[in-house]
Amino acid sequence: MKILEVRNLTVYFYTYAGVVRAVENVSFDLYKGETLAIVGETGSGKSVTTRAITRLVSPPGKIVSGSVIYRRDGEELDLLKLPDEELRKIRGSEIAYVFQDPSSALDPLYTVGYQISETVAAHRGGKIKQYLGEAVELLRRVLIPDPESRSKAYPHQLSGGMKQRSVIAMAISNRPKILIADEPTTAVDVTVQAQLLHLFKKLKEEIGMSIIFITHNMGLVAEHADRVIVMYGGKIVEEGPVDEVFENPRHPYTQGLLRAVINPIKTQERLEPVPGTIPNLINPPAGCRFHPRCPYFIKGKCDVEEPPLVGDRHKVACWLYV
Ligand SMILES: Nc1ncnc2c1ncn2[C@@H]1O[C@H](COP(=O)(O)OP(=O)(O)OP(=O)(O)O)[C@@H](O)[C@H]1O
Numbered sequence: 056m057k058i059l060e061v062r063n064l065t066v067y068f069y070t071y072a073g074v075v076r077a078v079e080n081v082s083f084d085l086y087k088g089e090t091l092a093i094v095g096e097t098g099s100g101k102s103v104t105t106r107a108i109t110r111l112v113s114p115p116g117k118i119v120s121g122s123v124i125y126r127r128d129g130e131e132l133d134l135l136k137l138p139d140e141e142l143r144k145i146r147g148s149e150i151a152y153v154f155q156d157p158s159s160a161l162d163p164l165y166t167v168g169y170q171i172s173e174t175v176a177a178h179r180g181g182k183i184k185q186y187l188g189e190a191v192e193l194l195r196r197v198l199i200p201d202p203e204s205r206s207k208a209y210p211h212q213l214s215g216g217m218k219q220r221s222v223i224a225m226a227i228s229n230r231p232k233i234l235i236a237d238e239p240t241t242a243v244d245v246t247v248q249a250q251l252l253h254l255f256k257k258l259k260e261e262i263g264m265s266i267i268f269i270t271h272n273m274g275l276v277a278e279h280a281d282r283v284i285v286m287y288g289g290k291i292v293e294e295g296p297v298d299e300v301f302e303n304p305r306h307p308y309t310q311g312l313l314r315a316v317i318n319p320i321k322t323q324e325r326l327e328p329v330p331g332t333i334p335n336l337i338n339p340p341a342g343c344r345f346h347p348r349c350p351y352f353i354k355g356k357c358d359v360e361e362p363p364l365v366g367d368r369h370k371v372a373c374w375l376y377v
């Protein structure tokens with residue numbers, strides 16, 4: 056069952072240097088209870104795409120077109136058209152984010168217990184104090200040892216991993232339907248990374264939420280995601296079940312990404328660069344944006360016409376397959 060349908064999402068940044076075509080015509084679905092990974096080199100549009108889902112794009116960025124249909128209890132809401140007030144209610148409660156830097160999500164002046172209670176109170180109403188006990192329970196749930204005393208700690212008194220967990224506790228406090236984690240694991244070491252993703256899995260089973268996670272780590276994708284989206288230069292170039300994409304990558308870019316990782320199923324290696332440089336999105340290459348770096352480039356085709364994203368479960372946007 057689909058919970059989210061993103062269609063033709065286009066986000067531009069209007070800078071002095073020109074219009075940055077950061078995300079263009081991106082369409083994908085998110086199913087209930089699944090874990091969807093988004094991968095791609097730096098600047099490929101992963102963060103902008105997921106932030107645009109709840110209109111978290113600030114100037115000079117602008118969502119130019121598209122729709123994001125959120126299905127809830129038989130209702131269909133276009134999040135890109137919803138009044139601000141209604142969207143704010145959904146953001147943080149039904150659709151929650153865990154951002155790259157945990158420190159930015161925490162206020163240094165308040166204890167983590169207080170901040171979690173505040174998030175709960177903001178969505179359920181009532182006094183912040185009445186949710187302090189619940190905050191302790193949430194900290195316990197994200198496997199923070201001795202949650203009672205930790206809830207009384209200020210952010211600077213906690214390690215990076217503990218801060219990250221506190222942010223996750225905050226994100227899940229209102230039992231979101233969708234959790235979006237933008238590289239939730241870079242601030243912490245590998246052991247903690249693995250624990251966090253196991254924690255997500257447990258929470259997913261308990262709460263029945265869907266997860267979108269952005270990462271550069273193909274090992275984590277292989278181990279923890281059901282489906283994967285590969286982005287390049289602001290577009291989706293390949294999408295499909297993780298096993299299929301890893302066993303039979305079709306887009307030359309995906310092939311390059313996976314070649315760069317010796318054995319993605321076994322290792323925890325980070326994504327290695329594919330030869331060449333990332334495209335300039337103010338003046339992106341015509342046709343397929345990957346063509347200047349593509350070993351299979353077809354002159355007069357790939358540099359002229361844009362390949363459509365086609366396929367059933369396993370989709371690819373490449374002229375080699377059309
Ligand atoms: N505030 C901004 N002003 C101008 N351009 C921006 C701004 N924010 C993002 N962009 C551009 O949008 C494009 C997509 O950026 P995005 O942050 O989504 O990439 P990403 O795939 O998340 O990269 P990373 O892996 O480094 O997080 C990039 O080309 C970036 O330069």
Ligand code: NI
Nearest residue numbers: 101102103237
């Ligand atoms: Ni990003």
